[in-house]
Amino acid sequence: MSALIEVEHLSRYFGKICAVNDISFKLSKGEVLGFLGVNGAGKTTTMQMLSGCLAPSQGIIKINDYNILKDPLLAKQSLGYLPDTPPLYKDLTVKEYLHYCAQIHAIPKQRINAALDTVFSRCGLTSVTNRLISHLSKGFQQRIGIAQAIVHNPDLIILDEPTIGLDPIQIIEIRALIKELGKNHGVILSTHILNEVQETCTHVQIIHQGKLIVKESIDTINKSINESSVIFKTTRPIDKQILLTIPGVQNLEVLSNNEFKINFNHSHDLTQQIAEIIIKQDWGLIEISPVKKNLETLFIASTEEPA
């Protein structure tokens, strides 16, 4: 399958400040890409460029094989974008507003009503269709923003912090919606909430100081962060040398009297091997468990020491 969006060597300067530095990635249908980064890392700038609202200083963005600079209209036809501030005309009703959105995204007149009904039920807006947007809560406004991005059923959906300002139940609903959208579309979302990425995304990118420092599928990340170390407790003293000679083991930390931690190479899972050795040596194994690191650990580790 050809890539839905293809980004090559994308850079953006604001004066002398380099906000985005040489980013390249691809996204296909059925993938949900989570964009992570600290504040000011360049997430929003990247998203603005992907949506065609900001011209890149260097680099190429292709959506469905259309270059966004050379054929902006064709490229944008398959794009839905929710910026960090939802672009809402607050003196319109929800229905009027989404009708206008459908119109400017060139949905044929006879199909607009059907499209609106779909998007109302998808985003849970059915009860407020005739209310003025300015009278609605922030959560509803955020949902209208998402509705605006998907009303024309685009192939590629770019969401800049979609769950901001929502209550916990709405967050779960929106995550479910994003997951569902991810089945038939390509979704790029940026967020601060790491949990969200682990739950909804198939791929993760961490951007730091404008550079892409981690670019993995969530499975790979889950594997690598789950299996990189193991903690065990024994009743009798151990011989560290025996454990350190296992190929792949990097070091052994003494956590407390009889509690130890072994860090090993990401590529091999040594948990089983270590357990066997401890039992064979009869050190009195009480407990052994692989350390469950989460995305947070990876995030902090990678943003602290940019590669």
Place this chain on the structure above:
Amino acid sequence: MIIGIAAQEFKSHFKTPMAWVLLAVLQIILGYIFLTQVETFDLMQVKLASIEGAPGLTDIIVTPLFSNAAIILLLVTPLLTMRVICEERRNKTLTLLLAAPISNMQIIIGKYLGTLTLLWLIVMLIALMPLSLLMGGELDIGKYLANVLALILLVAAFTATGIFLSTIASHPTIAAMGTFGILLILWLFNISKTISDQPNELVEYLSLLNHYQNIQTGLINSADILYFFLFVATFIVLSISCLNKQRLQK
């Protein structure tokens, strides 16, 4: 697509009290001016009857009415156009249009036509007043239509200027002040004609008032019409390229 944007823009003016208030205020002021002119004609009627080739009803009522309307619209147009692009940028709603599959040209022309429709509506309301005279007198319909045409072209030029400044300004009041300044200067260029014996031809050509008055006399010259078309086209093209540029820097 352009029509969709224009319709939305037109409607959005009526979502705020601004358009309603302006329509009401303009109607009151111009109605007052109209009635004053009618009274003037009434007083002068006897004198006029004795002069051969004296100015008629149209010259005494319609032409001054439209001249005054032009000045008042010069003050009012900046207030209507200042928000068009500028406010959208401030509210970050412009992103909706920028990320949609529509070109900057469509955005600007759509917004222009939407606002222009409102101003043409005002012109239409002004044009209705003299028609009431048909009940008791006769109008020089040709001259009357020339006046309407002149005002239609003039507000088209005003609006184009306003849209351009709304595109470049960071705040609506700056856009309004800028528009007002440009229009007033172009208006006042005409004064040089009265001050010096040898007026500067270029300055005189640039004067909005000059071309407006030419059409008002009933003499519809293609040069004057072309002037307004060029005027509008220049500011529309400038607005479009300005919007294009805003993607490049920020």
